[in-house]
Amino acid sequence: MIERIDTEPGTIAFGAPRTKQRRAAGATLAAAAVIFFLAEFIAAAAWTDPPYSYTYHYISDLGVRGPLEALDQYMYSPLAWVMNTGFFLYGVVVFAGAAMLTGLRGGRRGAVLVLAAVVGAGSVLLAFFPGDGQADTYHGLGAMAAIVGGNVLIILVGRWYRRHGVARRPGRAMVVLGAFGLVSTVAFLAVAGSGANVLVGLVERCAVYPVLVGLLCAGVSIGRARRPGELDQS
Template sequence: MTDLALEPVPLRQSRAARTALLAAGGIYFTAEFVAAAAWTDPPYSYTYHFISNLGVHGPSTAFGQYMYSPLAWVMNTGFFLFGIAALAGVLALRGLPRGRRWAVIATAAVLAAGAVLVALFPGSADASAAHGLGAFAAFTSGNVLVILLGRAHRLLGVSRRLGRALVALGTLGLVSLAAFLAVVGSGAGVLIGLVERGILYPFLIGLAALGAASRPPRTVDRSGH
């Protein structure tokens, strides 16, 4: 018996889906790098500072951390656009039956809404409630989203290996979310920036990996030309 049952369905995802999913991660990582590079006095720390600090121009102090992001608008624009790009990519995906499609779209919509809230209400003390709600919504839904997409790998036309990787990434993000809440609750703040990135990076990488893997195969010219 062959192992065809483990092979993905030969499905071509639309260029819009591939581009938007790849763009979601690219937009976020570019915005974060540019905003962090502009924060030089003292230098921004990826392991110590909250991600949201990059969206606060300041100078100000909140949650025990000094905030001064000269290019806060870049980070907030990145938050906004990555959420919209992720939702657009999910909306353009093909192959999901109606029930699973709506579950995936609803989860992506929560991710997009959370990212927009984070962008519109930077992480200062004055906007802590709206910002916190948006961040928690984005963190949770983003990781649940890649788990759902991973479990639907055959329907989406990608490999079982990638499906398992997406599920693992989403699980890692949710475990990191629990660790983040524990560290915040303890008040220790040890490597808080690193732990927070353990929530966000997995699902961004997962979405980008899905977009990259969904490219149609290259046509082989059998004539030798």
């Protein structure tokens, strides 16, 4: 006997197949953030001469084998392939998670999928066009697509939390994170454009990390099989 579970218009059905798909979507979105953080950590740990700085160096420097000087910075990343693989996998996994999420009834399919595709395409550009000064146009486009698209993506998923199976509090946190990330993106462009290189790595991470934390929030919340009525209570 199959039990029919009715939901309010615009929310997700929570039958057994839907619950499994929700958990898979949540795990995939969270995995994307983990992939990025791990790739960054491993590549940074291998950069020892001189040590890589999370506050001074661009994230993209980790994808440049070097040694060379570009963008007014010295770049030498022995495990550049790890960071570039991380960029590529991150983009693919974000899109896969969004595709699974919007496959559930009530998901805002168009906007979320388009933004996830923008993030995915941007991350792939970062992987294939490292920031070594040779293909700045493609690398810059990829960076802006991944950063701006990612922040807008978590804002929309957080704003439409009930439609995507996210609890209220994580949804609100995602909106705040995305807004902070967008403001930090403007600050990052200003600092990078000035050529001063003052804490440019820190400011860049203020624009990027909110996306990753937002994906983790979404992944953990979506992974919890909750019924629609419980989403507003968490």
